Amino acid sequence: MESVTQESPTTPASVHSEPVSHSSQAPIPKTGWLMERFAHWSIEQRVLAGFGLVFAGIVVISAISYRNTSVLLENSRLDTKSHELVQLLGSVEEALGAAESGHRRYLVTGDESYLKSYRATVEQMPEYLRYLRGLANEGAEQRDRVERLERLITSQLKAEAGAIIQREKRGYEGVRHLALTGAAKNEIEEIHRLMTELDMAEQRALRARVEESAGGTKNTIALLGLGAFLQLVLLASVYFLIHHDVAERRRVAAELQSRGELLQAANKELEAFSYSVSHDLRAPLRHIDGYAALLSKAAGETLNDKARRYLQTISNSAKQMGHLIDDLLVFSRMGRQDMLRTTVNLDQLVKTVLHDLRLDLQGRTISWTIHPLPNVSGDPAMLRQVFVNLISNALKFTVTRPEAKIEIGAGPRNSGEAEVFVRDNGVGFDMQYVNKLFGVFQRLHRNDEFEGTGIGLANVRRIINRHGGRTWAEGAPDQGATFHFSLPLTRSLR
Secondary structure, rough: OOOOOOOOOOOOOOHHHOOOOOHHOOOOOHHHHHHHHHOOOOHHHHHHHHHHHHHHHHHHHHHHHHHHHHHHHHHHHHHHHHHHHHHHHHHHHHEEEEEEEEHHHHHHOHHHHHHHHHHHHHHHHHHHHHHHHOOOOOOHHHHHHHHHHHHHHHHHHHHHHHHHHHHHOHHHHHHHHHHHOOOEEEEHHHHHHHHHHHHHHHHHHHHHHHHHHHHHHHHHHHHHHHHHHHHHHHHHHHHHHHHHHHHHHHHHHHHHHHHHHHHHHHHHHHHHHHHHHHHHHHHHHHHHEEEHHHHHHHHHHOOHHHHHHHHHHHHHHHHHHHHHHHHHHHHHHHOOOOOOOEEEHHHHHHHHHHHHHHHHOOOEEEEEEOOOOEEEEHHHHHHHHHHHHHHHHHHHOOOOOOOOOEEEEEEOOOEEEEEEEEEEEEOOOHHOOOOOOOOOOOOOOOOOOOOOOOOOOHHHHHHHHHOOOOOEEEOOOOOOEEEEEEEEEEOOOO
């Protein structure tokens, strides 16, 4: 399995710190803490906070406006009752005056036609008093005055009724003094005084309510203006925040694009450099291998076994270095090669790979399990290289098994991805090294155990990444390994 050398954990150096006196630290003002916290809020949090504050302000304004409007409506209702009460008082006073005047004329002349207004007043007065009680039920003082007024009116009408009876029995001389002064002089004077008090009290209440209504109206108008101002401030703040955020995002995007272009240029330069270096290393290696062979041939029998072993080691190392350079060139080309996007039949691709690897299968007992694979969108040549590397990897690490078992299949499709795996019953690997499996030149086994350059799995990851997919592996020592890769079903290639 290609990967990894263990690294021993480093012991952290001990850190010495001096005690800090908490008494020397100045307390952070509450407002400063709030401003510092606000500065770290995101644009969404700031907008939500602004909306929350304005919403709370609008709720308070609406509640106060509702209260002022309710007071205004109530005052309007009370004003209507006050105006009706004042008008009713005038009607009652006028009716009582007409009744008293006609009553006195009757006492002087004895003509009953003058009692017409009196009798009408007596007939209408209960209704007047009932209306009066209904209109004066808002205040205790006014109710008390109306009750006294009702008693006085009743007393006046009774006194006048008694005077009428005396006039009928005793004639003018019997009621002469009543005709001159009035039958209920005291009651009439008290009635006028009470009506004046009732009228003045209602006028004072009217003025107070008018002032209260005017003040509430002004407050409501001011609060509505404040609400409109808060909405304008909110809109302006949201516009400023969004504008600032958009500008900042554009700046960051431009900076990222600039850095991406620089990084892309650096990667291309690095790939070109590695390609050139790899090419340039080929000639010295050929010279080393060639001259080692010439030296072995020229020296012939003069070389002892130890010298021949040295020359063979030089030649083998040169060839191994050549393989590394070849794999590095392939790895470099995979990063620079243009991709052909087409629909790839993975079933047919696996059959082609197995046919090309038939020479590596000779003399071995291998049990193949190949499940149906999905069609994907990608570069056929690159995906063929993925299967070549993964299947070759499985063949290599099952060589110690009397019967190699290799399974190729597809996993469940999740969120638009097609998953493919290659499983073997080989030597496996320790999962603690799983993150290093796909690194360049990483190996888990010595070269004398399993040959390899440590680039095959790195090449698999690079190809799958260029297709927009993922790679991962699972395994256990001496229990085989499973290598997975996923490819998006619909996604643009990079």
